[in-house]
Amino acid sequence: MKYESQKIAYAYFLVAMILFVVQVSGGLLAGWIYVSPNTLSEIVPFNVVRMLHTNSLVVWLLLGFFGAAYFVIPEEAEREIHSPKLAYLQLAILVLGTAGVVVTYLFDLFNGNLLLGKDGREFLEQPLWVKVGIVVAALMFLYNISMTVLAGRKTAITNVLLIGLWGIAIFFLFAFYNPHNLSLDKMYWWYVVHLWVEGVWELVMASILAYLMLKLTGVDREIVEKWLYVIVATSLFTGILGTGHHYYWIGTPGYWQWIGSIFSSLEVIPFFLMMVFSFVMVWKGSRDHPNKAALLWSLGTTTLAFFGAGVWGFMHTLHGVNYYTHGTQITAAHGHLAFFGAYVSLNLAIFTYAFPILKNRDPYNQVLNMSSFWLMSGGMAFMTFVLTFAGTVQTHLQRVMGQNYMEVQDQLSIFYLMRFGAGVAVVLGAVLFVFAILVPKREVVAPGPDAKLSPAE
């Protein structure tokens, strides 16, 4: 650790990992309810489990981004974080908000209260007071990192990272606009959801990836940063108008069918470029960095994001296809691999890279960590495949043949059973990951004699 204040990341990553385990356990429970629908049905109904699953996902990914920013920015800006105290206060607010959300959902407290009760729009269910808390925390964060960057060295990495993080906060403001007109509500709802994951989050992803490549491969900064600008340019050029792929059937004008189809198809490009970038950097790089697990996660994130977001996204993005697949298990399949590949794996990559440094020791938990990569990725890939099969059958029976929804679902039970099995693998992988990061005191498998290690960076 070159800068003392990078230590802030430790606390953020810890909370993020706890919520990660909560998130996948919630997913496993939701998956089990599909298999055995009477489970908890009168105590904690499916919708509550699902809210916990998706909200904890988003919160821990954001905590991971915040932590990553606190870790990366001191090194890039070559100075300490402006105010570590503020950073811990920000974390405390977010933890309090998260606890408030969990309690509110589980016990359905203050139902109907505009300030305290849940606000049931998908992913934005948090009560108003929590949303306000999120904005306050975001402002503290942006102030803190912007001050640090402004006073220090400015690099393309900090530049893109800052734009991405500011964008996250700005688009979140649309969460406060909930018009009575359902179609308007839906149109602006995507300003948060789509312009996050297919817009500004890609900027965060690309900049953290660029940082990891710089450290792990030792390629020249000029080259890395030029790639970075090209990647994020293609992200925004395609992703902004690509929002149109959600504007086909919600009451928005017909021209979105063309704009959405064309631009969202092009959204594959930034994910393809990130994948090519990571492999080219490793190919060209001269450094043999000892943290092989971090390298595995870095290559894994770009590859799985390309498949989850790029390939699985393209699969249902043309309006002629989406007419039939819209809102089926195909969407669930894509949502899972895209989130896992792009943002879960990216976070796990930076955790894997940062923890040995934060703990001031060698990266000696790698074999376990790498096993967890294969267990989790294998599980998620399997889950994506079975949901894709389920979605294909569903699309045909329900959308083409016109069979009743519930009758169709009864015919999909085998896929849901397999999804649950895949979920078990993912949860085991997640627990193994956390264990590998935190517990072992030495490498579990000794490296071979050929493993010439250059000093850790």
Next chain:
Amino acid sequence: MREVMTKAMARNIFYGGSIFFILIFLGLTIHSHLYIVNTSTAATPLTDSVARGKRVWERHACINCHTLHGEGAYFAPEVGNVMTRWGVVEKPDDAFETLKGWIEAQPTGIAGRRQMPRFHLTDEEIRDLANFLIWADKTDTKGWPPNDAG
């Protein structure tokens, strides 16, 4: 890439192009906003009852089991066209009665069948909810869903 483009060029393309696309997007947003208000949802008036019904829908997080215009969770049927499916989209009183009957029959408790929770709604809330779902059903969704199954 070194020969074709410098870092400064790449950065400027990123800034300039992004602003360009943001501006187009804002323009289309304004147009779409007006189109929604004046055209696609103009068939039925957005009454106070519809607005209250939307709130009932949100308060109970129905979206985390059902889809509405194809968005939401995939655990339970599409409701954007449920009033059509029930054949009551033109009959608000029948819509209210049918929905009331439905809500009060839950949960079915049938073993092995997905359960919808029991929501304790007043008659007025159920009427608002029915009006909201009728209103949503009448939105011009460009022919989606493909059939009544939703």
